[in-house]
Amino acid sequence: MKGIVFTEFLEMVEEKFSPDMADKIIDASKNLSTGGAYTAVSTYHHSELIELVSHLSEETDIDLELLVQTFGIYLFGRFVALYPSFFDENNTTFGFLQLIENHVHIEVKKLYPEAELPTFETNLLDDKHLEMIYQSKRPFAPLAEGLMNGCMEHYGEKIEIQKEQLSDDTNKHVKFTLIKQ
Ligand code: HEM
Missing domain, CATH: 3.90.1520.10 (H-NOX domain)
Structure with missing residues (x-):
């Protein structure tokens, strides 16, 4: 999945929740190829996005599908x-x-x-x-x-x-x- 999807996702988390929340879900995700440092033009496995959204769902108590739709x-x-x-x-x-x-x-x-x-x-x-x-x-x-x-x-x-x-x-x-x- 293109990096732009990841950079936009993390910007949404910073904007709608907080920069701390973005750091928190990156820290909680243990399988990120670059430790959460994404560039728009690179390509990453889509499972990384699912891992990040899963942690956002746990942290915020908001349904995972609803978070993906909001994104x-x-x-x-x-x-x-x-x-x-x-x-x-x-x-x-x-x-x-x-x-x-x-x-x-x-x-x-x-x-x-x-x-x-x-x-x-x-x-x-x-x-x-x-x-x-x-x-x-x-x-x-x-x-x-x-x-x-x-x-x-x-x-x-x-x-x-x-x-x-x-x-x-x-x-x-x-x-x-x-x-x-
Ligand atoms: C100007 C409008 C749009 C642009 C520029 C665009 C561009 C993109 C890009 C860059 C990706 C990522 C590809 C990758 O991860 O490698 C993507 C994925 C995707 N796009 Fe679009 N898209 C647009 C509109 C839409 C719309 C309106 C829909 C829904 C009807 C849609 C559905 C999807 C879905 C669901 C994916 C995720 C990949 C997957 O499901 O396998 N896109 N799109």
Whole structure:
């Protein structure tokens, strides 16, 4: 997983909790390849992120999936700031989400060839229903849900998200149905 995900995660922890909390969860995580010193362009194993979030969940008593979703919302805001060229003011949540698989993540892969990305099968069922089927070797469906929430906040739309696990491997294969209110 790209270092940018780690640097943004630790910045969120510093901002929403405290710099001490960031230090605490790094100290508590015993399997970090670089002892918690991340650079945006390097690549690290995604299990390091899961270890850090697990300790944040223990320290704060907040559900782990909720923390990952919250991070997704935060990360979306950072993507808007870092990659403005992807965001067209005239777009909508459904319009943008339909660009992830065949445009946004393709460009990400060009920038960072070693990026490990999920796949999305995106189907616009009608003007109020968008289906997004997430599949990955990594269990980051809650991150996808947070990013979708960040997206609807960005475009100022109210959309309900329903989800269904499609395999026993929790959060690796999930169908999201987005319903415009
Ligand atoms: C401008 C918008 C976006 C950019 C620039 C972007 C870029 C990235 C980058 C750099 C990674 C890390 C790759 C790695 O770890 O090696 C990533 C992973 C990921 N992206 Fe995006 N992304 C964007 C929007 C979205 C949206 C809207 C969704 C959800 C619908 C999404 C879902 C994910 C997920 C779930 C991962 C984690 C990897 C996995 O699940 O296997 N991304 N993305």
